[in-house]
Amino acid sequence: MNGDWLLRGRDGRLSVYLPSGDAVLCRAERGPGAPWGTPRKVGGEQRLHPGFAVGRGVDGYAHLVAWRPTVKGESGLVHSTHFRPHLAALDWQSIGHPNRKGEVTGAPAVAVDAAGRAHVFVRNQGRGLSMVAQKEKGGWEPWRDLKGRLVEDGLAAVTGESGRVEVYAAVPGGIVYWRQEEAGKPPVQLEALEAPVRPGTLTALATSAESTTLYYTDESGDLCAWRPGGKPYSLLPSAGPGPVAAVRCELDGYDCTLLAQRSASGRVAFAAYPTQDERAGAWWTESGPQLPADARVALTTDEAGRVTAASLSPSTGQFLLTGRKDEPGLALEAWRQL
Known part of the structure; x- marks a missing residue:
């Protein structure tokens, strides 16, 4: 699962996108803050390869991208739009292959610009x-080669507060950064950072009107924050493997960035700090039960702006949820299984 798979829809309902064999399921609240409904299959009956990407537009619509088998030995990418969690998503639509045809080349990433257009990124055969x-006005533009060399799997695509799309990729010994310089134009490579990054640990978040922040784990195990144009900052030791989840939220009247990750102990670890002020420091606080090794964590805010956290284990189907209590600090409700 790549991207924000726990989302707040246009109507205020929370929804979660779940892998299920050769399909993607959506489960949503029956109303904002109401009990959750049963899972529903997304995009019709097409058979999919494992793994998918999700991106949310400012309009609240979810855009999903996945690989599907086509002919023997070949696959292609498909896209679906989900306008509201309680409605059926559009059927999967083919968007082709970055090399016209071939097998799966890497996990896709998707970001949605200010006009509601999905931008799908994927590593190609080269x-x-x-x-x-x-x-x-509908349809898809031709595939574009944005260049780059030795791109690792695990792209991080993000839409800045400007509405322009950005993407980060790990390469051997560093990170490469692309951004749209004008709305509607293809992103261009603007910067490359030399850093001992661990592939598969990238998460990007819009953190101001001018910039996005990339979080990644370096080879020493530290969680680092980087904004293009500046230097990376070592924030704190990573709580566990894989990427962190990140969301901006208000905590006690301050604009904060909240991070969450499955820790080495198996529980969910949280850390918060003033947005873009990494020097203020952050530390992990663990919460909830021990989770399976493949559990992923997601963060969002509900209709009232309160933090909601979820964990999901694809191997067991275990889906847990918690939210912030209505009291100072980051006190969380008891985790509940849905």
Whole structure:
């Protein structure tokens, strides 16, 4: 699962996207703060490969991308839009292959610009970066090769507060950064950072009107924060493997960034600090029960702006949820299984 798979929809309902064999399921609240409904299959009956990406537009619509088998030995990418959690998503639509045809080349990532157009990024057969984007009035533009070399799997795509799309990729010994310089234009490579990054640990978040922040784990095990144009900052030791979840929220009247990750102990660890003020420091606080080794963590805010956290184990189907109590600090309700 790549991207924000726990989302707040346009109508205020929370929803979660779940892997289920050769399909993707959506489970949503029956109303904001109401009990959760049963899971529903997304996009019709097409058979999918494991793994999918999710991106949310400012309109609250969810865009999903996955690989599907086509002919023997080949696969292609498909896209679906989910306008409201309680409605059926659109059927999966083919958007092709970055090399016209071939097998799966890497996990996709998707970001949605200010006009509601999905931008899909994926590593290509040459281990560069390719992109395909929706047209303003329907349909899809041709695939574009954004170049790059030795791109690792685990892209992080994000939409800045400007509404322009950005993407980060790990490469041997560093990170490469692409951004749209104008709305509707393809992203261009603007910067490369030399850093001992661990592939598969990238998460990006819009943190101001001018910038996004990339979180990654370096080879020493430290969780680092980097904003293009500056230097990376070592924030604190990573709580566990894999990428962190990140969300901006208000805590006691302050604009904060909250991070969450499955820790080495198996519980969910949380850390918060003033947004873009890494020097203020952060530390982990663990919460909830021990989780399976493959459990992932997601963060969002509900209709009232309160933090909601979820954990999901694809191997067991265990889905746990908690939310912030209505009291100072980051006190959380008891985790509950849905």
